[in-house]
Amino acid sequence: MAVAVADLKGKVPPRRLPKEELARTHKAHLKKQDLTPDAPRPVKQPIMEEAYPASTRPIRDLDIISLGELRVETHHRGQGIIVKVISPPYIGAGVVSIVEDEFGNADKLAVYNQGDSSILSGVPEGCIVAVKEPYYKHNGAENDYMICVDHPSDVILLRFTDPIIPEPLRLGPLLKSAEDWRTAGDKAFIERDFPTAVFCYTEALEAADEKDKAFRAPICAKRAGTNLILCRYDTAKADALASRTGGLSDWKAYYSAGRAAYGLCDYATSKVHLEEALKINPDGSGVRREYERCLARLREEEHGKYDFAAMLDAVSPQSVHMDNGSFLRATRVAESKHHGRGLFTTRALKAGDIVFVEKATLMPNQYEPARASAALYAMMVRQLCDNPSLAQTVMQLYPGQLPYDQDRHQEQPHIVDGVQVVDVFAVEGIRTKNCFSAPLSTLEDTKPSSPEGRMAKGLWAHASYMNHSCVPNTMRSFIGDMLISRATRDIAEGEEIFQQYVPVRALVDLRNAQFREGWGFECGCALCGGERRSSSAMLEKRKEALQAVEKACNKKQAVKAGKGGVTGIGIVPDATIRQVDKLMRQLEDLHEPDVYGDLMPRLTLIYPSNWLVEAHRGRKNHVKVIKYALKVLRNFGFNVPRGDDVATTTMWEPGQIFTTSPTALMTIHVVAALRRLAGAYDALDQREMAERCAVAAKFGYTMVTGFENDLNALDQ
Numbered sequence: 001m002a003v004a005v006a007d008l009k010g011k012v013p014p015r016r017l018p019k020e021e022l023a024r025t026h027k028a029h030l031k032k033q034d035l036t037p038d039a040p041r042p043v044k045q046p047i048m049e050e051a052y053p054a055s056t057r058p059i060r061d062l063d064i065i066s067l068g069e070l071r072v073e074t075h076h077r078g079q080g081i082i083v084k085v086i087s088p089p090y091i092g093a094g095v096v097s098i099v100e101d102e103f104g105n106a107d108k109l110a111v112y113n114q115g116d117s118s119i120l121s122g123v124p125e126g127c128i129v130a131v132k133e134p135y136y137k138h139n140g141a142e143n144d145y146m147i148c149v150d151h152p153s154d155v156i157l158l159r160f161t162d163p164i165i166p167e168p169l170r171l172g173p174l175l176k177s178a179e180d181w182r183t184a185g186d187k188a189f190i191e192r193d194f195p196t197a198v199f200c201y202t203e204a205l206e207a208a209d210e211k212d213k214a215f216r217a218p219i220c221a222k223r224a225g226t227n228l229i230l231c232r233y234d235t236a237k238a239d240a241l242a243s244r245t246g247g248l249s250d251w252k253a254y255y256s257a258g259r260a261a262y263g264l265c266d267y268a269t270s271k272v273h274l275e276e277a278l279k280i281n282p283d284g285s286g287v288r289r290e291y292e293r294c295l296a297r298l299r300e301e302e303h304g305k306y307d308f309a310a311m312l313d314a315v316s317p318q319s320v321h322m323d324n325g326s327f328l329r330a331t332r333v334a335e336s337k338h339h340g341r342g343l344f345t346t347r348a349l350k351a352g353d354i355v356f357v358e359k360a361t362l363m364p365n366q367y368e369p370a371r372a373s374a375a376l377y378a379m380m381v382r383q384l385c386d387n388p389s390l391a392q393t394v395m396q397l398y399p400g401q402l403p404y405d406q407d408r409h410q411e412q413p414h415i416v417d418g419v420q421v422v423d424v425f426a427v428e429g430i431r432t433k434n435c436f437s438a439p440l441s442t443l444e445d446t447k448p449s450s451p452e453g454r455m456a457k458g459l460w461a462h463a464s465y466m467n468h469s470c471v472p473n474t475m476r477s478f479i480g481d482m483l484i485s486r487a488t489r490d491i492a493e494g495e496e497i498f499q500q501y502v503p504v505r506a507l508v509d510l511r512n513a514q515f516r517e518g519w520g521f522e523c524g525c526a527l528c529g530g531e532r533r534s535s536s537a538m539l540e541k542r543k544e545a546l547q548a549v550e551k552a553c554n555k556k557q558a559v560k561a562g563k564g565g566v567t568g569i570g571i572v573p574d575a576t577i578r579q580v581d582k583l584m585r586q587l588e589d590l591h592e593p594d595v596y597g598d599l600m601p602r603l604t605l606i607y608p609s610n611w612l613v614e615a616h617r618g619r620k621n622h623v624k625v626i627k628y629a630l631k632v633l634r635n636f637g638f639n640v641p642r643g644d645d646v647a648t649t650t651m652w653e654p655g656q657i658f659t660t661s662p663t664a665l666m667t668i669h670v671v672a673a674l675r676r677l678a679g680a681y682d683a684l685d686q687r688e689m690a691e692r693c694a695v696a697a698k699f700g701y702t703m704v705t706g707f708e709n710d711l712n713a714l715d716q
């Protein structure tokens with residue numbers, strides 16, 4: 001009779017599939033395996049409800065148990081297993097292999113989240129691995145269980161000579177000498193099997209005499225080069241420096257170390273190494289080129305000056321990783337009164353100024369919405385395993401609530417048993433709380449013709465310290481993997497800077513539900529704080545009034561208020577316009593003066609006021625276009641003239657709205673409204689006002705797209 005799985009939790013199963021049956025089924029799976037080399041490997045994203053911490057204990061501190069002692073649905077804290085892999089791998093979202101312990105017990109081992117740079121991404125047959133604090137899982141079918149490894153640092157590839165390996169599993173050295181391992185490494189390198197090459201070079205170094213510098217140095221150099229190819233920059237740098245002999249060829253060691261530091265975006269260190277290389281080899285044109293490139297990055301870091309137009313030219317769907325440095329020095333991380341840490345200015349900034357420009361810490365070139373999140377997660381895990389210094393930066397970011405304590409503020413990389421500890425649940429928490437969606441370029445994305453939703457997901461570690469506000473003082477834009485943050489109003493030195501995590505919903509309760517759900521906070525910005533003072537009866541009335549006015553607008557063609565701002569809606573009957581106007585006035589009356597005053601944004605009114613701009617534009621009623629475009633600006637919280645009289649509306653300076661509106665919300669729709677104003681003033685022969693509005697629109701468009709651009713892009 002089958003035993004209920006729930007009854008087995010925490011117990012050794014009474015029966016497991018015998019080794020022969022495991023091997024037979026595995027073979028059948030292997031036969032069906034699709035080994036198309038370029039097919040994207042599915043990613044097993046962690047389920048946060050099942051979160052458990054990565055092992056942080058060295059294998060030598062754990063009690064080694066046999067497979068026969070594994071208990072179902074249990075994390076074996078304080079225990080570990082050592083097993084030999086006795087089957088080829090089945091490669092899917094993870095790698096499934098059959099393993100055997102020293103007593104001849106066999107089981108299935110599923111290893112997830114190993115990157116391609118690791119030899120364990122394929123868990124080769126014959127290798128001996130230790131699994132630290134394993135989880136033993138019921139696999140669905142009767143008597144079918146599996147050891148599941150989510151955290152990549154929980155499985156360790158043991159060296160064949162490691163004394164921890166029990167006698168029956170010992171193979172003895174596979175190759176006889178350090179020279180043999182070096183040759184095997186060279187062969188693997190030529191075959192482009194880089195993880196195996198690194199493994200063999202490591203074995204060669206372990207087998208070689210510690211004092212034999214002449215033998216060791218070239219192997220270190222080869223391992224450095226291989227690690228550079230694998231983007232394992234920390235070890236590449238260490239290997240490169242270890243390959244120095246004090247001779248003339250040391251320029252190569254410094255050159256490789258410089259390139260590795262460049263790969264880590266540590267341009268100051270890169271410069272130091274490249275200067276050493278140039279001292280030895282002043283004529284090396286490759287080194288000189290690399291050095292010049294490094295100096296250009298340092299200038300960007302120092303001055304924040306970029307050729308954005310050239311960057312835009314360089315970006316393409318195939319090439320999104322820009323060769324640029326990050327300008328971060330106008331901001332710094334400090335404690336925030338809103339939550340944890342925040343970003344603060346180190347100098348006063350003017351509206352429109354660059355606040356910071358940051359190259360993505362990690363951003364995969366994946367713009368398919370269905371794949372973008374998984375691609376970022378997989379990249380984070382892989383790169384963090386491969387580069388401990390990067391792990392140190394990323395693991396300090398806010399991970400949200402995990403069911404266990406996680407040591408985030410590490411002074412040093414957390415390396416145990418020679419590998420960086422990577423907790424995949426913490427990584428996933430960090431991803432969800434800190435990542436941004438990024439179009440290939442914001443400029444392209446503002447064009448009405450650009451396709452919807454083509455966004456990559458990325459992580460910008462510095463920007464991650466920014467807290468949210470619904471009426472923020474900065475806005476972000478993208479060119480490839482570069483994030484550009486600009487001030488939307490004047491910001492004093494030492495002021496906290498905020499951004500909108502997502503475009504905010506008009507109704508205070510709906511948008512806060514989204515913040516609670518996505519990020520676990522209630523927004524305390526001026527707008528949310530103010531709107532919470534409205535009675536719930538008033539909130540309800542506004543909701544109903546908004547629905548009524550939206551319904552009236554949508555009776556005719558909806559205003560396309562999408563990415564490119566508002567686009568035309570053709571000729572709308574007078575009666576509809578009158579009805580929308582009336583409903584909008586009713587909605588306006590539901591905004592209490594003591595909550596909204598003259599300048600607090602009234603987000604529910606933006607859609608109908610935009611609609612009325614377009615409706616009057618369709619009828620060439622320029623006076624009304626001006627009236628409603630001014631309302632759009634007012635509803636975003638900008639300080640603009642009130643009233644219907646066009647004469648009074650010639651008495652204002654559109655360029656100043658960005659400096660006189662302390663709680664305004666800057667969006668592409670503001671640019672669109674300024675543009676409509678320019679068009680209407682022009683049609684009314686008020687050239688100077690038209691020009692001023694056009695200049696203000698262009699200024700706003702710089703904030704939106706990150707750099708100066710022609711407004712005509714909005715018509716494409």
Ligand SMILES: C[S@@+](CC[C@H](N)C(=O)[O-])C[C@H]1O[C@@H](n2cnc3c(N)ncnc32)[C@H](O)[C@@H]1O
Nearest residue numbers: 338339340341398434464465466467468519521
């Ligand atoms: C990207 S992090 C921002 C940096 C974070 N404050 C820290 O200490 O690392 C996002 C998290 O910050 C918090 N947060 C952001 N904006 C907030 C706000 N306006 N009020 C309260 N908490 C906020 C939320 O917990 C959110 O999940």
